[in-house]
Amino acid sequence: MKRLQPxxxxxxxxxxxVSIGFVLGKHSxxxxxxxxxxxxxDAEALASSDELPVKLRVxxxxxxxxxxxxxxxxxxxxxxxxxxxGDALADGxxxxxxxxxxxxEALAKQFDVIASCVVVARMRGETVVDYKRLDEVWTMLQDxxxxxxxxxxAIRVYLPDTAEGGTP
Amino acid sequence: xxxxxxxxxxxxxxxxxxxxxxxxxxxxxxxFIGRQVGNRRGVLGxxxxxxxxxxxxxxxxxxxxxxxxxxSGELSRFLQKYLNEILGPVLIVLGMVLLGMIGSGxxxxxxxGKIQERAAKGGVLFALPLGVLFALSFCPxxxxxxxxxxxxxxxxxxxxxxxxxxxxxxxxxxxIAFAFLIAFGSEYLGRAFNRLSHVEVWVRRAxxxxxxxxxxxxCLTHIYGLSFIG
Numbered sequence: 113m114k115r116l117q118p119x120x121x122x123x124x125x126x127x128x129x130v131s132i133g134f135v136l137g138k139h140s141x142x143x144x145x146x147x148x149x150x151x152x153x154d155a156e157a158l159a160s161s162d163e164l165p166v167k168l169r170v171x172x173x174x175x176x177x178x179x180x181x182x183x184x185x186x187x188x189x190x191x192x193x194x195x196x197x198g199d200a201l202a203d204g205x206x207x208x209x210x211x212x213x214x215x216x217e218a219l220a221k222q223f224d225v226i227a228s229c230v231v232v233a234r235m236r237g238e239t240v241v242d243y244k245r246l247d248e249v250w251t252m253l254q255d256x257x258x259x260x261x262x263x264x265x266a267i268r269v270y271l272p273d274t275a276e277g278g279t280p
Numbered sequence: 281x282x283x284x285x286x287x288x289x290x291x292x293x294x295x296x297x298x299x300x301x302x303x304x305x306x307x308x309x310x311x312f313i314g315r316q317v318g319n320r321r322g323v324l325g326x327x328x329x330x331x332x333x334x335x336x337x338x339x340x341x342x343x344x345x346x347x348x349x350x351x352s353g354e355l356s357r358f359l360q361k362y363l364n365e366i367l368g369p370v371l372i373v374l375g376m377v378l379l380g381m382i383g384s385g386x387x388x389x390x391x392x393g394k395i396q397e398r399a400a401k402g403g404v405l406f407a408l409p410l411g412v413l414f415a416l417s418f419c420p421x422x423x424x425x426x427x428x429x430x431x432x433x434x435x436x437x438x439x440x441x442x443x444x445x446x447x448x449x450x451x452x453x454x455x456i457a458f459a460f461l462i463a464f465g466s467e468y469l470g471r472a473f474n475r476l477s478h479v480e481v482w483v484r485r486a487x488x489x490x491x492x493x494x495x496x497x498x499c500l501t502h503i504y505g506l507s508f509i510g
Binding site for chain 1: 292295299300301351352353355356360361364365368369372373376381382418419420421423424425427428429470492496499501502503504505507
Protein backbone atom coordinates (compact mmCIF):
# COMPACT_ATOMS: atom_id res chain seq x y z
CA MET A 113 0.00 0.00 0.00
CA LYS A 114 2.81 2.40 0.97
CA ARG A 115 4.62 1.61 -2.29
CA LEU A 116 1.48 2.31 -4.32
CA GLN A 117 0.97 5.77 -2.82
CA PRO A 118 3.68 7.64 -4.78
CA UNK A 119 2.43 6.09 -8.01
CA UNK A 120 -1.21 7.06 -7.31
CA UNK A 121 -0.05 10.55 -6.32
CA UNK A 122 1.88 10.99 -9.57
CA UNK A 123 -0.99 9.66 -11.70
CA UNK A 124 -3.47 12.01 -10.00
CA UNK A 125 -1.16 15.02 -10.34
CA UNK A 126 -0.57 14.20 -14.02
CA UNK A 127 -4.33 13.88 -14.54
CA UNK A 128 -4.90 17.27 -12.88
CA UNK A 129 -2.25 18.95 -15.04
CA VAL A 130 -3.54 17.33 -18.24
CA SER A 131 -7.09 18.37 -17.35
CA ILE A 132 -6.04 21.98 -16.75
CA GLY A 133 -4.15 21.96 -20.05
CA PHE A 134 -7.17 20.46 -21.80
CA VAL A 135 -9.46 23.21 -20.44
CA LEU A 136 -7.06 25.97 -21.50
CA GLY A 137 -6.62 24.39 -24.94
CA LYS A 138 -10.36 23.91 -25.40
CA HIS A 139 -11.15 27.53 -24.66
CA SER A 140 -8.32 28.96 -26.75
CA UNK A 141 -9.35 26.82 -29.76
CA UNK A 142 -12.99 27.83 -29.32
CA UNK A 143 -12.09 31.52 -29.16
CA UNK A 144 -9.94 31.47 -32.29
CA UNK A 145 -12.01 29.12 -34.46
CA UNK A 146 -15.62 30.06 -33.69
CA UNK A 147 -16.20 33.78 -33.46
CA UNK A 148 -19.57 34.49 -31.90
CA UNK A 149 -22.13 35.46 -34.52
CA UNK A 150 -24.22 38.36 -33.35
CA UNK A 151 -27.96 37.88 -33.73
CA UNK A 152 -29.26 39.46 -36.96
CA UNK A 153 -30.22 43.10 -36.75
CA ASP A 154 -33.89 42.51 -36.03
CA ALA A 155 -35.51 45.42 -37.88
CA GLU A 156 -33.49 44.89 -41.05
CA ALA A 157 -33.85 41.13 -41.07
CA LEU A 158 -37.54 41.43 -40.32
CA ALA A 159 -38.12 43.77 -43.25
CA SER A 160 -36.43 41.34 -45.66
CA SER A 161 -38.38 38.37 -44.29
CA ASP A 162 -41.79 40.06 -44.22
CA GLU A 163 -43.15 37.67 -46.81
CA LEU A 164 -42.24 34.57 -44.87
CA PRO A 165 -44.94 32.84 -42.84
CA VAL A 166 -44.87 33.07 -39.07
CA LYS A 167 -43.96 29.83 -37.30
CA LEU A 168 -43.65 28.92 -33.67
CA ARG A 169 -40.37 27.38 -32.66
CA VAL A 170 -40.14 25.60 -29.32
CA UNK A 171 -36.54 25.48 -28.16
CA UNK A 172 -35.14 23.26 -25.51
CA UNK A 173 -31.84 24.92 -24.59
CA UNK A 174 -29.45 22.94 -22.44
CA UNK A 175 -25.90 23.14 -21.11
CA UNK A 176 -23.18 20.85 -22.50
CA UNK A 177 -23.44 18.87 -19.27
CA UNK A 178 -26.81 17.10 -19.40
CA UNK A 179 -28.25 16.37 -15.98
CA UNK A 180 -31.07 13.93 -15.27
CA UNK A 181 -33.46 16.75 -14.29
CA UNK A 182 -32.68 18.62 -17.54
CA UNK A 183 -33.47 15.50 -19.57
CA UNK A 184 -36.78 15.26 -17.71
CA UNK A 185 -37.69 18.82 -18.75
CA UNK A 186 -36.91 17.99 -22.36
CA UNK A 187 -38.97 14.80 -22.26
CA UNK A 188 -41.95 16.49 -20.56
CA UNK A 189 -41.93 19.25 -23.20
CA UNK A 190 -41.68 16.75 -26.08
CA UNK A 191 -44.51 14.67 -24.58
CA UNK A 192 -46.69 17.78 -24.26
CA UNK A 193 -46.04 18.76 -27.88
CA UNK A 194 -46.81 15.25 -29.14
CA UNK A 195 -49.96 14.89 -27.07
CA UNK A 196 -51.52 18.35 -27.37
CA UNK A 197 -49.95 19.93 -30.46
CA GLY A 198 -49.46 16.94 -32.78
CA ASP A 199 -51.36 18.58 -35.67
CA ALA A 200 -49.38 21.83 -35.46
CA LEU A 201 -46.12 19.85 -35.35
CA ALA A 202 -47.20 17.82 -38.38
CA ASP A 203 -48.22 20.81 -40.53
CA GLY A 204 -45.12 22.76 -39.57
CA UNK A 205 -46.72 25.54 -37.52
CA UNK A 206 -44.61 24.34 -34.61
CA UNK A 207 -40.96 23.47 -35.01
CA UNK A 208 -38.96 21.73 -32.31
CA UNK A 209 -35.31 22.57 -31.79
CA UNK A 210 -32.92 21.37 -29.14
CA UNK A 211 -29.62 23.26 -28.78
CA UNK A 212 -26.60 23.54 -26.51
CA UNK A 213 -26.59 27.16 -25.28
CA UNK A 214 -22.96 26.88 -24.15
CA UNK A 215 -21.92 26.00 -27.71
CA UNK A 216 -24.31 28.41 -29.39
CA GLU A 217 -23.53 31.66 -27.58
CA ALA A 218 -25.51 33.79 -30.05
CA LEU A 219 -28.67 31.91 -29.15
CA ALA A 220 -27.85 32.16 -25.44
CA LYS A 221 -27.43 35.93 -25.73
CA GLN A 222 -30.50 36.38 -27.90
CA PHE A 223 -32.75 34.67 -25.32
CA ASP A 224 -30.64 35.80 -22.33
CA VAL A 225 -30.52 32.18 -21.17
CA ILE A 226 -29.74 31.63 -17.49
CA ALA A 227 -29.95 27.82 -17.35
CA SER A 228 -31.34 24.92 -19.33
CA CYS A 229 -34.85 26.05 -20.27
CA VAL A 230 -37.74 25.98 -22.70
CA VAL A 231 -38.19 29.00 -24.98
CA VAL A 232 -41.18 29.59 -27.23
CA ALA A 233 -40.33 31.93 -30.09
CA ARG A 234 -42.44 33.35 -32.89
CA MET A 235 -40.25 33.15 -35.99
CA ARG A 236 -40.36 34.70 -39.44
CA GLY A 237 -37.86 32.61 -41.35
CA GLU A 238 -34.85 32.51 -39.05
CA THR A 239 -35.68 35.84 -37.45
CA VAL A 240 -37.10 35.88 -33.95
CA VAL A 241 -40.13 38.17 -33.89
CA ASP A 242 -41.04 37.65 -30.27
CA TYR A 243 -40.23 35.11 -27.59
CA LYS A 244 -40.88 33.96 -24.03
CA ARG A 245 -38.38 32.11 -21.88
CA LEU A 246 -40.09 29.65 -19.55
CA ASP A 247 -37.80 29.63 -16.50
CA GLU A 248 -40.49 28.50 -14.11
CA VAL A 249 -40.43 24.95 -15.49
CA TRP A 250 -37.79 24.20 -12.84
CA THR A 251 -40.30 24.52 -10.02
CA MET A 252 -43.00 22.46 -11.76
CA LEU A 253 -41.26 19.19 -12.46
CA GLN A 254 -43.12 17.29 -9.75
CA ASP A 255 -46.49 18.55 -10.99
CA UNK A 256 -47.06 17.43 -14.60
CA UNK A 257 -50.53 19.05 -15.05
CA UNK A 258 -49.16 22.42 -13.83
CA UNK A 259 -46.13 22.07 -16.12
CA UNK A 260 -48.38 21.23 -19.09
CA UNK A 261 -50.67 24.20 -18.37
CA UNK A 262 -47.72 26.62 -18.06
CA UNK A 263 -45.88 25.48 -21.19
CA UNK A 264 -49.09 24.74 -23.14
CA UNK A 265 -50.55 28.21 -22.49
CA ALA A 266 -47.31 29.88 -23.61
CA ILE A 267 -47.38 27.84 -26.83
CA ARG A 268 -51.05 28.67 -27.50
CA VAL A 269 -50.37 32.41 -27.17
CA TYR A 270 -47.67 32.25 -29.86
CA LEU A 271 -49.19 29.60 -32.12
CA PRO A 272 -50.19 30.80 -35.62
CA ASP A 273 -53.79 30.03 -36.66
CA THR A 274 -52.91 28.43 -39.97
CA ALA A 275 -50.07 26.53 -41.53
CA GLU A 276 -49.48 29.58 -43.76
CA GLY A 277 -48.62 31.54 -40.66
CA GLY A 278 -51.63 33.74 -39.94
CA THR A 279 -50.87 35.74 -36.84
CA PRO A 280 -52.80 34.67 -33.75
CA UNK B 281 -42.14 40.01 2.86
CA UNK B 282 -44.37 37.11 3.81
CA UNK B 283 -43.85 33.77 5.50
CA UNK B 284 -44.84 32.23 2.19
CA UNK B 285 -41.89 33.95 0.45
CA UNK B 286 -39.51 32.82 3.21
CA UNK B 287 -40.87 29.28 3.01
CA UNK B 288 -40.56 29.31 -0.79
CA UNK B 289 -36.91 30.45 -0.61
CA UNK B 290 -36.13 27.73 1.94
CA UNK B 291 -37.90 25.10 -0.16
CA UNK B 292 -36.04 26.22 -3.31
CA UNK B 293 -32.77 25.82 -1.39
CA UNK B 294 -33.68 22.34 -0.15
CA UNK B 295 -34.88 21.41 -3.66
CA UNK B 296 -31.49 22.50 -5.02
CA UNK B 297 -29.62 20.40 -2.47
CA UNK B 298 -31.65 17.22 -2.94
CA UNK B 299 -31.67 17.27 -6.75
CA UNK B 300 -29.28 14.78 -8.38
CA UNK B 301 -26.99 17.22 -10.20
CA UNK B 302 -25.07 18.68 -7.20
CA UNK B 303 -24.85 15.19 -5.65
CA UNK B 304 -21.08 14.84 -6.14
CA UNK B 305 -20.27 18.12 -4.38
CA UNK B 306 -22.81 17.38 -1.64
CA UNK B 307 -21.19 14.00 -0.94
CA UNK B 308 -17.79 15.71 -0.80
CA UNK B 309 -19.16 18.36 1.59
CA UNK B 310 -20.82 15.74 3.81
CA UNK B 311 -17.58 13.76 4.02
CA PHE B 312 -15.56 16.94 4.73
CA ILE B 313 -17.82 18.11 7.57
CA GLY B 314 -18.57 14.66 8.95
CA ARG B 315 -15.00 13.40 8.95
CA GLN B 316 -14.05 14.83 12.35
CA VAL B 317 -15.33 11.88 14.32
CA GLY B 318 -15.00 12.48 18.06
CA ASN B 319 -14.65 16.24 17.64
CA ARG B 320 -18.17 17.57 18.06
CA ARG B 321 -17.13 21.22 18.17
CA GLY B 322 -15.19 20.72 14.95
CA VAL B 323 -18.19 19.14 13.21
CA LEU B 324 -20.52 21.90 14.36
CA GLY B 325 -17.99 24.62 13.43
CA UNK B 326 -17.38 23.14 9.97
CA UNK B 327 -21.12 22.80 9.39
CA UNK B 328 -21.76 26.40 10.37
CA UNK B 329 -18.86 27.76 8.32
CA UNK B 330 -19.87 25.69 5.29
CA UNK B 331 -23.41 27.11 5.58
CA UNK B 332 -21.99 30.61 6.01
CA UNK B 333 -19.86 30.17 2.88
CA UNK B 334 -22.88 29.17 0.81
CA UNK B 335 -24.99 31.99 2.26
CA UNK B 336 -22.27 34.58 1.54
CA UNK B 337 -21.96 33.43 -2.07
CA UNK B 338 -25.70 33.54 -2.75
CA UNK B 339 -26.23 36.85 -0.95
CA UNK B 340 -23.33 38.43 -2.90
CA UNK B 341 -24.64 37.11 -6.23
CA UNK B 342 -28.23 38.03 -5.44
CA UNK B 343 -27.27 41.54 -4.36
CA UNK B 344 -25.07 42.08 -7.44
CA UNK B 345 -27.79 40.90 -9.83
CA UNK B 346 -30.64 42.77 -8.14
CA UNK B 347 -28.62 45.98 -7.86
CA UNK B 348 -28.05 45.75 -11.61
CA UNK B 349 -24.28 45.36 -11.27
CA UNK B 350 -24.31 42.11 -13.23
CA UNK B 351 -26.68 40.65 -15.79
CA SER B 352 -28.23 37.50 -14.46
CA GLY B 353 -27.93 35.60 -17.77
CA GLU B 354 -24.28 36.38 -18.41
CA LEU B 355 -23.26 35.71 -14.82
CA SER B 356 -25.12 32.40 -14.73
CA ARG B 357 -23.63 31.24 -18.05
CA PHE B 358 -20.12 32.28 -16.97
CA LEU B 359 -20.33 30.42 -13.65
CA GLN B 360 -21.83 27.28 -15.23
CA LYS B 361 -19.20 27.24 -17.93
CA TYR B 362 -16.00 27.93 -16.01
CA LEU B 363 -16.52 27.11 -12.31
CA ASN B 364 -17.43 23.47 -12.95
CA GLU B 365 -14.28 23.06 -15.04
CA ILE B 366 -12.14 24.49 -12.23
CA LEU B 367 -13.92 22.39 -9.59
CA GLY B 368 -12.70 18.98 -10.81
CA PRO B 369 -8.94 19.60 -10.48
CA VAL B 370 -9.49 21.56 -7.23
CA LEU B 371 -11.40 18.64 -5.65
CA ILE B 372 -8.71 16.15 -6.66
CA VAL B 373 -5.97 18.32 -5.14
CA LEU B 374 -8.04 18.82 -1.95
CA GLY B 375 -8.62 15.07 -1.73
CA MET B 376 -4.87 14.49 -2.04
CA VAL B 377 -4.27 17.05 0.73
CA LEU B 378 -6.83 15.29 2.96
CA LEU B 379 -5.10 11.96 2.33
CA GLY B 380 -1.71 13.48 3.10
CA MET B 381 -0.36 12.85 -0.41
CA ILE B 382 0.59 16.50 -0.89
CA GLY B 383 0.74 19.70 1.14
CA SER B 384 2.70 18.36 4.12
CA GLY B 385 5.68 20.53 3.24
CA UNK B 386 3.79 23.68 2.33
CA UNK B 387 2.39 26.24 4.69
CA UNK B 388 -0.69 28.38 4.42
CA UNK B 389 -0.75 31.55 6.48
CA UNK B 390 -4.53 31.73 6.57
CA UNK B 391 -4.78 28.39 8.30
CA UNK B 392 -1.65 29.11 10.34
CA GLY B 393 0.26 25.92 9.66
CA LYS B 394 1.00 23.17 7.21
CA ILE B 395 -1.91 22.68 4.87
CA GLN B 396 -2.14 18.94 5.20
CA GLU B 397 -1.82 18.96 8.99
CA ARG B 398 -4.44 21.64 9.33
CA ALA B 399 -6.79 19.99 6.85
CA ALA B 400 -6.41 16.52 8.33
CA LYS B 401 -6.60 17.59 11.97
CA GLY B 402 -9.78 19.52 11.52
CA GLY B 403 -9.21 22.48 9.26
CA VAL B 404 -12.54 23.95 10.31
CA LEU B 405 -11.70 27.19 8.49
CA PHE B 406 -11.48 25.35 5.15
CA ALA B 407 -15.25 24.75 5.32
CA LEU B 408 -15.93 28.44 4.57
CA PRO B 409 -14.16 28.67 1.16
CA LEU B 410 -15.47 25.20 0.37
CA GLY B 411 -19.03 26.45 0.89
CA VAL B 412 -18.37 29.47 -1.34
CA LEU B 413 -16.79 27.32 -4.07
CA PHE B 414 -19.55 24.70 -4.07
CA ALA B 415 -22.26 27.38 -4.11
CA LEU B 416 -20.69 29.14 -7.09
CA SER B 417 -20.28 25.91 -9.06
CA PHE B 418 -23.75 26.07 -10.53
CA CYS B 419 -25.13 22.97 -12.19
CA PRO B 420 -28.21 23.29 -14.42
CA UNK B 421 -30.65 22.66 -11.56
CA UNK B 422 -29.08 25.09 -9.10
CA UNK B 423 -28.73 27.74 -11.83
CA UNK B 424 -32.36 27.25 -12.86
CA UNK B 425 -33.65 27.44 -9.30
CA UNK B 426 -31.41 30.32 -8.15
CA UNK B 427 -31.44 32.59 -11.21
CA UNK B 428 -34.79 31.46 -12.59
CA UNK B 429 -36.86 31.19 -9.43
CA UNK B 430 -35.16 32.75 -6.39
CA UNK B 431 -34.01 36.00 -8.06
CA UNK B 432 -37.48 36.77 -9.51
CA UNK B 433 -38.99 35.95 -6.08
CA UNK B 434 -36.50 38.26 -4.35
CA UNK B 435 -37.15 41.03 -6.87
CA UNK B 436 -40.89 40.66 -6.38
CA UNK B 437 -40.50 41.03 -2.60
CA UNK B 438 -37.71 43.62 -2.78
CA UNK B 439 -35.42 41.34 -0.76
CA UNK B 440 -31.78 41.56 -1.76
CA UNK B 441 -30.53 39.98 1.44
CA UNK B 442 -33.02 37.88 3.39
CA UNK B 443 -34.37 35.56 0.69
CA UNK B 444 -30.92 34.67 -0.78
CA UNK B 445 -29.77 34.10 2.83
CA UNK B 446 -32.67 31.73 3.52
CA UNK B 447 -32.07 29.99 0.17
CA UNK B 448 -28.36 29.52 1.02
CA UNK B 449 -29.32 28.06 4.39
CA UNK B 450 -31.74 25.70 2.63
CA UNK B 451 -29.05 24.45 0.23
CA UNK B 452 -26.80 23.59 3.19
CA UNK B 453 -29.47 22.06 5.43
CA UNK B 454 -29.61 18.47 4.01
CA UNK B 455 -25.80 18.38 3.75
CA ILE B 456 -25.35 19.46 7.38
CA ALA B 457 -28.00 17.00 8.58
CA PHE B 458 -26.28 14.05 6.84
CA ALA B 459 -22.82 15.18 7.97
CA PHE B 460 -23.94 15.36 11.60
CA LEU B 461 -25.59 11.94 11.31
CA ILE B 462 -22.40 10.42 9.93
CA ALA B 463 -20.09 12.13 12.43
CA PHE B 464 -22.15 11.39 15.52
CA GLY B 465 -23.18 7.92 14.29
CA SER B 466 -19.54 6.99 13.64
CA GLU B 467 -18.55 8.36 17.04
CA TYR B 468 -21.23 6.26 18.71
CA LEU B 469 -20.10 3.16 16.80
CA GLY B 470 -16.45 3.85 17.57
CA ARG B 471 -17.15 4.23 21.29
CA ALA B 472 -19.46 1.20 21.39
CA PHE B 473 -16.74 -1.03 19.94
CA ASN B 474 -13.91 0.86 21.68
CA ARG B 475 -12.36 1.66 18.29
CA LEU B 476 -12.87 5.41 18.06
CA SER B 477 -9.39 6.20 16.73
CA HIS B 478 -9.73 3.49 14.03
CA VAL B 479 -13.13 4.80 12.91
CA GLU B 480 -11.73 8.35 12.91
CA VAL B 481 -8.85 7.38 10.60
CA TRP B 482 -11.08 5.51 8.16
CA VAL B 483 -13.73 8.26 8.01
CA ARG B 484 -10.96 10.80 7.26
CA ARG B 485 -9.52 8.58 4.55
CA ALA B 486 -13.01 8.09 3.10
CA UNK B 487 -13.38 11.89 2.91
CA UNK B 488 -10.16 12.19 0.89
CA UNK B 489 -11.16 9.35 -1.44
CA UNK B 490 -14.63 10.86 -1.95
CA UNK B 491 -13.10 14.25 -2.80
CA UNK B 492 -10.89 12.60 -5.42
CA UNK B 493 -13.82 10.57 -6.79
CA UNK B 494 -15.98 13.70 -7.03
CA UNK B 495 -13.10 15.56 -8.70
CA UNK B 496 -12.60 12.79 -11.27
CA UNK B 497 -16.35 12.82 -11.97
CA UNK B 498 -16.31 16.60 -12.50
CA CYS B 499 -13.25 16.39 -14.76
CA LEU B 500 -14.73 13.59 -16.87
CA THR B 501 -18.16 15.21 -17.26
CA HIS B 502 -17.36 18.94 -17.41
CA ILE B 503 -13.90 18.95 -19.01
CA TYR B 504 -13.89 15.85 -21.19
CA GLY B 505 -17.64 15.90 -21.89
CA LEU B 506 -18.34 12.29 -20.92
CA SER B 507 -21.91 11.50 -19.96
CA PHE B 508 -22.93 9.04 -17.28
CA ILE B 509 -26.63 9.59 -17.81
CA GLY B 510 -28.48 7.43 -20.29
